[in-house]
Amino acid sequence: xxxxxxxxSEPPKSAGLRALxxxxxxxxxxxxxxxxxxxxALIAVSLLSVGLETMSALPAWVKTVLRFEELVxxxxxxxxxxxxxIAADNxxxxxxxxxxxxxxxxxxxxxxxxxxxxFLRVLRILRVLRVLKLQRxxxxxxxxxxxxxxxxxxxxxxxxQAQLAEELNVARALQSAILPAAFxxxxxxDGTARMTPATTMxxxxxxxIELPDGRIGIVxxxxxxxxxxxxxxxxxxxxxxxxQAARYSDPGACLARTNEILCAQNPLDLFxxxxxxxxxxxxxxxxxxxxxxxxxxxxxxxxxxxxLDGAGGxxxxxxxxxxxxxxxxxxxxxxxxxxxxxxxxxxxxxxxEAYGVERLLAEIRTHRAGTTEALVERICSSVTxxxxxxxxxxxxxxxxxxxxxx
Amino acid sequence: VxxxxxxxxxxxxxxxxxxxxxxxxxxxxxxxxxxxAAAGKAPAALIIDSTGLEYVSSAGLRVFLLAARNAQRSGLxxxxxxxxxxxxxxxxxxxxxxxxxxxxxRATALAQLAVxxx
Numbered sequence: 196x197x198x199x200x201x202x203x204s205e206p207p208k209s210a211g212l213r214a215l216x217x218x219x220x221x222x223x224x225x226x227x228x229x230x231x232x233x234x235x236a237l238i239a240v241s242l243l244s245v246g247l248e249t250m251s252a253l254p255a256w257v258k259t260v261l262r263f264e265e266l267v268x269x270x271x272x273x274x275x276x277x278x279x280x281i282a283a284d285n286x287x288x289x290x291x292x293x294x295x296x297x298x299x300x301x302x303x304x305x306x307x308x309x310x311x312x313x314f315l316r317v318l319r320i321l322r323v324l325r326v327l328k329l330q331r332x333x334x335x336x337x338x339x340x341x342x343x344x345x346x347x348x349x350x351x352x353x354x355x356q357a358q359l360a361e362e363l364n365v366a367r368a369l370q371s372a373i374l375p376a377a378f379x380x381x382x383x384x385d386g387t388a389r390m391t392p393a394t395t396m397x398x399x400x401x402x403x404i405e406l407p408d409g410r411i412g413i414v415x416x417x418x419x420x421x422x423x424x425x426x427x428x429x430x431x432x433x434x435x436x437x438x439q440a441a442r443y444s445d446p447g448a449c450l451a452r453t454n455e456i457l458c459a460q461n462p463l464d465l466f467x468x469x470x471x472x473x474x475x476x477x478x479x480x481x482x483x484x485x486x487x488x489x490x491x492x493x494x495x496x497x498x499x500x501x502x503l504d505g506a507g508g509x510x511x512x513x514x515x516x517x518x519x520x521x522x523x524x525x526x527x528x529x530x531x532x533x534x535x536x537x538x539x540x541x542x543x544x545x546x547x548e549a550y551g552v553e554r555l556l557a558e559i560r561t562h563r564a565g566t567t568e569a570l571v572e573r574i575c576s577s578v579t580x581x582x583x584x585x586x587x588x589x590x591x592x593x594x595x596x597x598x599x600x601x
Numbered sequence: 602v603x604x605x606x607x608x609x610x611x612x613x614x615x616x617x618x619x620x621x622x623x624x625x626x627x628x629x630x631x632x633x634x635x636x637x638a639a640a641g642k643a644p645a646a647l648i649i650d651s652t653g654l655e656y657v658s659s660a661g662l663r664v665f666l667l668a669a670r671n672a673q674r675s676g677l678x679x680x681x682x683x684x685x686x687x688x689x690x691x692x693x694x695x696x697x698x699x700x701x702x703x704x705x706x707r708a709t710a711l712a713q714l715a716v717x718x719x
Contacts, residue, residue, distance in 0.1 A: 395623075419659035421623050464667055468659070468695060487695040509696030513666060517696075541658070588622065589658075 216281035231332065234275055238329055241268045269305040276302060297327040363423075367396055370426050373433065375403045378596075379411055381476045386413070386596040387567040389575060391538075397590035398425030398467070399536045400433050404440045411476065412440045415488060415534040415594060416469040419510075428465045432457060432511070436469065446471045447484040447521035450511065454486065454519075457512040466512035470534060474526070479598040481532065482523040486511045491534040492556070493524065494563045500556055531563050531570060532596040538589035542578045545585045550578055567595035602654070602661075604632045606639075612678075612714055613640040614707070618653030621661030630664045637671050646678030646714040650707055657688050662695055669701045682710040 219230045244261050247253070253261075276298045283289035290299075371390065378386035388401045398418025406412050414436060418425045435456045436449070443449035450471055457467070470491060472483035483503065487510030490502040505522035526532065535555070542550040555574065562573040571593050578591060602625040603618040615636045621629055633649070640647050649668065657665075665681060672679035682704040684692060692698040704710035 417659060419663045420626075421660065464663065464670070466659075466663065466666070487697075489694055507693050507696055507699075509700060510662075513696075514700055537659075541656075 213281055216278040220275060220278045220282050230275075234271065235329070235332060237268050237271050238326070240264060242326060265305065269302050272298070272302045294327075294331050297331070300327075363396060366423065366426055367392060370396065370400075370429065373430065374400060378403050379405050381411065383600045384411070384474065384476045384596065384598045385567055386594060387571045388592075388594040389571050390590055390592040391575065391587070393421070393538070393587050393589050393591075395421045395588075396423065396426050397421055397538070398429040398465075399538060399590035399592040400429050401534070401592055401594050402433060402437065404437055406444075406473065407441060408444060409476070411474045413472040413474060413481075413534070413594070413596065414469065415491070415536065415592065416467050417488065417536040417538075417590075417592075418467045419465050424463050424465060428457075428461075428463070428467065428512075431460065432467045432469070436471065440471070444473070445521050446473050446482055447519040450484045450486050450508075450519040451517065454509075454511040454517055455515050458515040461512050464512075466510040468510045468536075472534075474596070474598065476598070477600075479526040479528075479600060480523055481526055482521055484508065484519040484521050486519055489535070489537060489540070491532055492559060493526070494531040494533065494559050496527065496529040498560060498563075500559060526598040528599050529564075530598065531559070531567065532598075533559055533570070533574075534594040534596075535574075536590060536592040538587075538591040539574070539578055539593060541589060542582045542587065542591060543585050544581055545583055550581050554581065567597050570595045602629050604629060606632075606636050609711065611641065611645040612648060612711060613637075613645065614648045614650050616650045616653065620656040621654060621664070622656065622658040623660040626658070626660040626664050629661070630667060633664060633668045634671065637668065637675070637677070640677060643676040644678070646680070647672050648679075648707065648710045648714065649681045650683050650710075651681060651685070651688060652683040652707075654685060654688050657691050659695075662691065662697060665697065665701065678714040680704055680710045680714055682707050 218224055218226050220227065241264070244264055247257070248261060279295075279298065280286050280289060289295045371392065374390060375388070378384075378388070386403065388403070390399055390401065392399075398420065400414070400416050400418075402412070402414035402416075404412030404414070414433075416429075416432060416436075418429045418432065420428075432453070435453050439449045439452045439456070443452060450469060453469070467486075468488040469486040470483065470488040471486075472481050472491070474481045483505070485503070485505050486508045488506075490504070490506040492500050492502055494500045503522070503524060505520065508519050509517050533555075540550055540552050540555060544550075554577065558574045558577045559570070562570050565573075574593055574595075575591065602621045605616045605618075607614040607616065613636050615633055617629065619625070633647075637647055647668065649665065669679050680702040681692075683706050684703060689698070689703075692703060697703075702710075702713070704713065
C-alpha cells in the first residue's frame with residue numbers, strides 16, 4: 196500500500212509545468228481567456244501586416260515596425276505552440292492533429308526563411324494560414340457555449356424529473372393511505388389485506404366498510420390502465436362506492452348505482468372491475484355482486500376450493516343502465532375467503548410464464564388452516580419468489596377473510 | 602402486439618397477435634383507429650381477429666371497448682372473432698362479451714357483417 200502513496204505525494208516535476216500550460220491554453224479559466232485574447236489580437240495584427248506588406252511603397256520605419264511585429268508574433272505563437280504540446284495528454288497526437296499543423300505552419304515561415312531565402316515570398320504568404328488559428332477559437336467558443344447550454348438544460352430536466360418523481364411518490368403515498376390499514380374489529384371475523392403497488396402507479400384497491408346495519412362491506416377492485424389517470428379513477432371509484440355502500444343494503448343495487456355515477460364522469464373511458472360483498476358477522480352470510488372482477492375463492496374446511504359464482508357482470512364505467520344480480524354464500528367456521536386482483540395470477544416470471552390460478556390454489560390449500568395474515572403473507576411471498584427478477588408490471592392485491600362465530 | 606390489416610370487400614379485418622398489455626395498448630389503439638378511419642363509410646365493418654392474441658390486460662380490453670364505441674359512432678359494424686381460451690375468459694369475466702359481438706371464427710363474423718354488393 197506504500198508505493199501508490201509515495202507516487203502520489205511526489206508527482207513528477209513535469210506535472211507542475213503541464214498544469215501551468217493547461218491553465219494558459221485550453222480550459223475555461225480567466226488566464227486561459229486572457230491568453231486566448233492575446234493570441235487573437237496577435238492573429239489580427241499579423242493578418243493586417245501581411246496585407247500591408249503587399250503594398251509596394253512602404254516607408255522604412257513601417258518596415259522596421261513590421262519586422263519587430265513579426266518577431267513578437269512568432270515568439271508568442273511559438274510559445275503557444277510549445278504550451279499546447281506540453282498541455283496535451285497525447286503530445287504526438289496533438290503535433291499531428293489538424294490544429295497542430297496549423298500552429299506549426301503559422302510559425303514555420305519565419306524559421307524557414309532563415310534557411311533559404313528563395314522561398315521567402317511563398318513562405319510569407321503561408322502566414323495567411325494563420326487565419327485558420329481563428330477557426331479553433333470560434334470552434335472552442337462554440338463548443339464551450341453548447342456544453343454550457345446542454346448542462347443547463349440537463350439540470351433543468353433533472354430538476355423537472357425529480358419534481359415529477361416526488362409528486363408521483365406523494366400520489367402513490369396518498370393512494371395507499373386511503374386504503375384501510377386494518378379490518379374492522381368485529382367479534383367472530385377477521386381479515387387481512389395487502390397491496391404491493393407496481394412501479395408504475397396502478398389502480399388496484401380494496402376496502403372494508405362498516406355499514407350502518409352492523410355488517411361489513413368488502414371491496415376488491417382493479418382500474419384499467421396505469422399511472423395518474425388510473426389513480427384518479429381509483430379514487431373516484433372508491434369514494435363513490437363507499438357513499439353508495441352506506442345507502443344500499445343490496446350489493447347489486449350498490450354496484451348499479453356506482454356504475455351510473457362512474458359512467459357520468461368518465462372522460463377517459465376507463466373502467467373498473469369491482470367485487471363487492473357484504474358479510475354478516477352474526478350469520479356468516481356473504482351477499483355479493485360482481486362487476487367484471489375475477490371471482491373470489493372460498494377454501495372449505497374439507498380442503499375443497501370453490502370460486503364464487505355470479506362472475507361475468509360488466510365492469511363498471513362502461514355502460515349505464517346495467518344491473519348486477521346479487522348472490523350469496525354461507526361461510527362456515529374455518530372457511531377462508533380469498534379475494535385477489537389479476538396482478539396475482541398474472542405475475543410473470545423471467546421465462547414469461549404467468550403465476551396462474553393453479554399455483555394460487557395450491558398455496559391456499561397448503562396454508563388455509565393458519566391465520567388470514569399468514570395466508571396472505573404466504574401467497575405474497577410465493578408470488579414474489581415465482582416472479583424472481585422479472586419486473587412487477589401490475590399491482591398485487593390480496594385479501595383473506597375468516598368467519599369464526601363465538 | 603403485432604398488427605396486420607386485411608380487407609374483404611367492405612369489411613376491414615385487424616389481425617392482432619402477441620400480448621396486448623398496458624405497454625402495447627397505446628400503439629394497438631392507434632393502429633385500430635387508423636384501420637377504422639380507413640374502413641370507409643357504412644355499410645363498412647371492422648373485425649378484430651384475435652386468433653394470435655395470447656394475452657389481454659385490462660388496458661388492452663379498453664382498446665376493444667374504444668374501437669366498438671368508435672365503430673358505433675360512425676355507424677360501422679363491429680365484431681371480435683377467434684378468441685383463444687385465455688382471452689375469451691377475460692372477455693367473459695369482464696362482461697365484455699355481453700356488450701360487443703364476439704364470434705367463434707372469422708367466417709361467422711364475415712357472414713354476419715358482410716353486406717353483399719348491391
